[in-house]
Amino acid sequence: MKKSTMIFSVFILLLTFSIGAYAATKYNFTFDGKKQSMDVQLINNKAYVPLNAVTELFGGEVTYDSKSKTYAVTSNSTGSTTAQNGLSKTIDNVTVKIDKVVQDSDSLKVYVTYINNSDNKINTTDSLTRIVANGKQYSYNTEFNFERWYKKDVPHADSYIEPGVTEENVIFFEPVNADSINIALTVKWEDYRFNHVKITK
Structure with a gap:
């Protein structure tokens, strides 16, 4: 084999390995x-x-x-640590937005907006909502929420939201001794998590 042919063959072989590697x-x-x-x-x-x-x-x-x-x-x-600027997360064309978190002596209120841009109805599943403050988990309390929905004029989203619909909601928890919380919501059986959400008092 001539030297030039051998060099050309080696060059082709190296080029092949190089292309394969990248x-x-x-x-x-x-x-x-x-x-x-x-x-x-x-x-x-x-x-x-x-x-x-x-x-x-x-x-x-x-x-x-x-x-x-x-x-x-x-x-x-979709990631911001200031709830007042609005936190949002979208999964499969369904957006969950934390508008704000407000606390007074009565309760901690999580203001949520659901936006359904999917082709199917979605379940909001409030009962699976939980928050974490100072290493402690607080689960949704049906009776605690019902009393506050019934006595106060606050938004309350339906259990199921049709395509193209936007609905606001308020979820109540007992007051916590913290400046910020982590929030976990379940919508359409997907987890929406928001960390270090500031509390307005």
Whole structure:
């Protein structure tokens, strides 16, 4: 075999291994309940994914300025630690938003908005709601809530919400000695969790 032919053969072999090592492979990703299949390149045990695809999963947008050669990412984050600014999380086109958490001597009130952009009705399942404060868990109390719904003019969402409907709700708990709480709600049998939500007193 001629030397030039051997060098060319080795070059093709190395190119083949190189392409195989860095070739993109389809993987399934889940971000905040949103599922999508995207190309992933595994390089030195690190996963590299397309910036646009990941950003769009979070409801964001990627723009590129060719003059400055700059990519700008505008996010629509569902994670905020200030309840007064509104915390929201979307799973399968169903959004749960914590509007605010207010506490007085009577109760701690979690103000929630349900937005059903799915094609099916959803169950709100208030009875599965729980909060955590100072390492202690507080579960939903049916009697405690009923008395406050009945005596006060507060929003009360239906047990089932039809497609395209937005409803507000207030969930009551006994007062807690804390500045912030963690909240876990179950909607459409999916867990919606919000951590470090500030309490207004």
